[in-house]
Amino acid sequence: MTTPAAAARTLTEHPHYRYRGCQPDPDQPTRAAGDPDLTVNAWLPHTGDGQENQAERHARERAAITVCGYCPVRAACRAYANTLTDEGLLAEPEGIWGGELALERHRALIAARTAAAPAPQPAPVTAERLAEARTPAKRTVLRALARHTDPELVAIAARMDLRTANWHRSALVSLLGLDKETTTREQLLAAAVAHGLLPDTVRIVPDGRWPLVAAPTTDGARQRRLAPDMPIQLTIPGLPHYPRRPPAPAPRRPAVVRRLRVVPAPTVPLALPHRALEPAA
Numbered sequence: 521m522t523t524p525a526a527a528a529r530t531l532t533e534h535p536h537y538r539y540r541g542c543q544p545d546p547d548q549p550t551r552a553a554g555d556p557d558l559t560v561n562a563w564l565p566h567t568g569d570g571q572e573n574q575a576e577r578h579a580r581e582r583a584a585i586t587v588c589g590y591c592p593v594r595a596a597c598r599a600y601a602n603t604l605t606d607e608g609l610l611a612e613p614e615g616i617w618g619g620e621l622a623l624e625r626h627r628a629l630i631a632a633r634t635a636a637a638p639a640p641q642p643a644p645v646t647a648e649r650l651a652e653a654r655t656p657a658k659r660t661v662l663r664a665l666a667r668h669t670d671p672e673l674v675a676i677a678a679r680m681d682l683r684t685a686n687w688h689r690s691a692l693v694s695l696l697g698l699d700k701e702t703t704t705r706e707q708l709l710a711a712a713v714a715h716g717l718l719p720d721t722v723r724i725v726p727d728g729r730w731p732l733v734a735a736p737t738t739d740g741a742r743q744r745r746l747a748p749d750m751p752i753q754l755t756i757p758g759l760p761h762y763p764r765r766p767p768a769p770a771p772r773r774p775a776v777v778r779r780l781r782v783v784p785a786p787t788v789p790l791a792l793p794h795r796a797l798e799p800a801a
């Protein structure tokens with residue numbers, strides 16, 4: 521494995537190192553030899569007064585990368601910048617080196633680490649895990665999940681609030697030894713049938729390949745990362761997450777039949793207010 525010091529020696533001892541475009545111009549020491557319109561600091565992070573405008577930064581970076589395009593030591597410069605230190609960090613974590621932005625080098629490093637990392641092994645499905653997955657609440661969520669695809673409808677069918685239903689759904693993924701990042705709804709239900717949590721005759725409504733069985737985040741950021749092309753579920757703000765149960769009707773009491781005594785009308789005339797009508801003149 522090449523060390524940063526060895527890669528730096530390979531770069532600086534290159535026979536064409538003195539012809540690189542980012543070195544100072546002999547006639548204008550503050551300007552780059554490859555482009556007099558660029559300063560020698562164009563390949564480094566902005567250090568001037570105030571914040572650099574985004575459009576200006578993009579223009580500066582494009583001009584600097586253009587100069588790197590015909591630099592005779594571009595490959596050696598890029599190799600040095602991407603060399604790792606003993607701590608596993610980039611030799612040059614900032615600036616433009618070999619025509620690459622710092623963000624591009626960091627993304628490549630993260631991708632290499634992710635590819636080299638071993639895939640996590642799912643936990644074995646033990647009898648204790650199955651016993652926890654057989655609780656009435658979790659089996660109710662499974663039955664609701666087999667009939668509905670939308671999380672809110674699942675919560676309504678399970679007679680839970682949305683957060684509780686999503687929590688049970690996420691716990692079931694872990695209890696059945698599945699991966700929360702990739703497991704689809706149909707895979708979770710198939711595992712539930714295989715372990716006897718649902719009957720073999722259950723009818724599962726299909727919904728596609730979206731890996732969304734784990735509890736979603738409130739802002740939907742996790743879902744956009746796991747399934748960026750999934751159709752968005754439209755909701756109306758202000759409505760309750762699930763319908764409230766109607767109050768139980770009061771028990772009916774047996775009707776009581778009462779005998780009514782008829783009272784004759786009074787014979788004394790009642791004095792009622794009146795106004796006499798007079799013919800018009």
